[in-house]
Amino acid sequence: MNVVDKIVLQGEKEDEGKRIDVFLAAELDYTRSYIKKLIVDELVFVNGKTVKPSYKVKENDEVVVNIPEAEKIDVLPENIPLDILYEDDDIIVINKPQGMVVHPAPGNYSGTLVNALLYHCKNLSGINGILRPGIVHRLDKDTSGVMVVAKNDKAHISLSNQIKERSVFKKYVAIVEGVIKDEEGKIEAPIGRHPVDRKKMAVIEDGRYALTLYKVLERFKENTLIEAVIKTGRTHQIRVHMAYIGHPVVGDPVYGFKKQKFKLEGQALHSSILGFVHPTKGVYMEFEAPLPEYFVRLIEILRRSTY
Known part of the structure; x- marks a missing residue:
C-alpha cells in the first residue's frame, strides 16, 4: 500500500485513557470510521507498534498515522510568488498571505504553499510525506503571517520538538x-x-x-x-x-x-511574530511579518x- 502522508502526534496528560480512535478523530480532519479502518489496516502505530481501536492513549505516546493513497497523487511545483522573510540551508521562513492553503489535500492539489515551496526549494523535509513536505506547523487558509518550514529532517525534528515542548513563541x-x-x-x-x-x-x-x-x-x-x-x-x-x-x-x-x-x-x-531556536545554529531567532494591507x-x- 502506497503511503502518501505521515502524521506524527504525541499523547498529552489530558489524553490519558482516551480510545486511540476517539483521540485521532478529535485531532485529525477524518471521520472516526475512517480512523478505525486505518487502525484495522495496521497503518496506525503507537510507540512503533500497531494497536487495536480500543487502545487507551497514554501520556507521551508517539502516535504515527500513515495515510494511504486514495487516488493518484500529483503534487507539482508551481511558480507562485513567496514572501520570504529568511532562508538558509535548514529552514525557510514565509509570510503567508490570507487565502493560501498550506498543503494539498484530496481534491485540492494545486495553488498551495507546498506547491510554491516545491518550485522554490530543491530540498524539503520528507518526514510528513508527499502532501506535507517540510510542514512543521500550519496556519489556517485565511490566517496570514509568519510560519517556518523545514528543509531537512534534522531541522524538522528540532522544530517539532520545540513545538511539543511549547518553547516556540x-x-x-x-x-x-x-x-x-x-x-x-x-x-x-x-x-x-x-x-x-x-x-x-x-x-x-x-x-x-x-x-x-x-x-x-x-x-x-x-x-x-x-x-x-x-x-x-x-x-x-x-x-x-x-x-x-x-x-x-x-x-x-x-x-x-x-x-x-x-x-x-x-x-x-x-x-505577527514567530520565535524559535535555530535547528543547527542553536541561537534563538525571531521573525516578524508586517500587517497585510x-x-x-x-x-x-x-x-x-x-x-
Missing part, C-alpha cells in the same frame, strides 16, 4: 467583535472536536489543554484590536477561545457573528468609525 494580532474592557486576560479552556459539527472545534470538557494570553492594543466603537500569544497550538485556538469569551474574530466565517459588517475574505487574524485598511476604517 507565537504572537498574533486580531480584530475582534465587541469592546474588551480589561487591558489583558487569560483564556485557559480545553479545545476538542465539536460534538455535533465535526468540521469545527469547540471548548469541551474532555478537550486538550489550551492557553491563550491576550492584550488590548486599541479599542474602537464596537471592536477591539488585540495581540494574542498562544502557549499551546490547538486547531483554530485563537478563533475558538475568543468566540468562547464572546469576542469572536471579525470576519470569521465559522466562529464569528452570522451578520458581518465588513466585506472580508476571512478572519482578521495575523501571525486589508488588515491596515480595516483598522483605519474602525478609527474613523464610519460604519
Whole structure:
C-alpha cells in the first residue's frame, strides 16, 4: 500500500485513557470510521507498534498515522510568488498571505504553499510525506503571517520538538467583535472536536489543554484590536477561545457573528511574530511579518468609525 502522508502526534496528560480512535478523530480532519479502518489496516502505530481501536492513549505516546493513497497523487511545483522573510540551508521562513492553503489535500492539489515551496526549494523535509513536505506547523487558509518550514529532517525534528515542548513563541494580532474592557486576560479552556459539527472545534470538557494570553492594543466603537500569544497550538485556538469569551474574530466565517459588517475574505487574524531556536545554529531567532494591507485598511476604517 502506497503511503502518501505521515502524521506524527504525541499523547498529552489530558489524553490519558482516551480510545486511540476517539483521540485521532478529535485531532485529525477524518471521520472516526475512517480512523478505525486505518487502525484495522495496521497503518496506525503507537510507540512503533500497531494497536487495536480500543487502545487507551497514554501520556507521551508517539502516535504515527500513515495515510494511504486514495487516488493518484500529483503534487507539482508551481511558480507562485513567496514572501520570504529568511532562508538558509535548514529552514525557510514565509509570510503567508490570507487565502493560501498550506498543503494539498484530496481534491485540492494545486495553488498551495507546498506547491510554491516545491518550485522554490530543491530540498524539503520528507518526514510528513508527499502532501506535507517540510510542514512543521500550519496556519489556517485565511490566517496570514509568519510560519517556518523545514528543509531537512534534522531541522524538522528540532522544530517539532520545540513545538511539543511549547518553547516556540507565537504572537498574533486580531480584530475582534465587541469592546474588551480589561487591558489583558487569560483564556485557559480545553479545545476538542465539536460534538455535533465535526468540521469545527469547540471548548469541551474532555478537550486538550489550551492557553491563550491576550492584550488590548486599541479599542474602537464596537471592536477591539488585540495581540494574542498562544502557549499551546490547538486547531483554530485563537478563533475558538475568543468566540468562547464572546469576542469572536471579525470576519470569521465559522466562529464569528452570522451578520458581518465588513466585506472580508476571512478572519482578521495575523501571525505577527514567530520565535524559535535555530535547528543547527542553536541561537534563538525571531521573525516578524508586517500587517497585510486589508488588515491596515480595516483598522483605519474602525478609527474613523464610519460604519
